[in-house]
Amino acid sequence: xxxxxxxxxxxxxxxxxxxxxxxxxxxxxxxxxxxxxxxxxxxxxxxxxxxxx
Numbered sequence: 057x058x059x060x061x062x063x064x065x066x067x068x069x070x071x072x073x074x075x076x077x078x079x080x081x082x083x084x085x086x087x088x089x090x091x092x093x094x095x096x097x098x099x100x101x102x103x104x105x106x107x108x109x
Contacts, residue, residue, distance in 0.1 A: 068076070
């Protein structure tokens with residue numbers, strides 16, 4: 057494990073439960089939005105690819 061990741065995990069471990077919960081919520085929201093955007097991009101690519109065929 058590289059040092060930066062270890063430090064990040066150590067910092068996370070000392071956070072209060074409230075902060076951890078908030079971070080998890082923000083991470084889940086970010087991931088959900090990123091996946092939705094990727095799905096949209098993939099859908100547009102598939103449409104473009106089908107038009108070209």
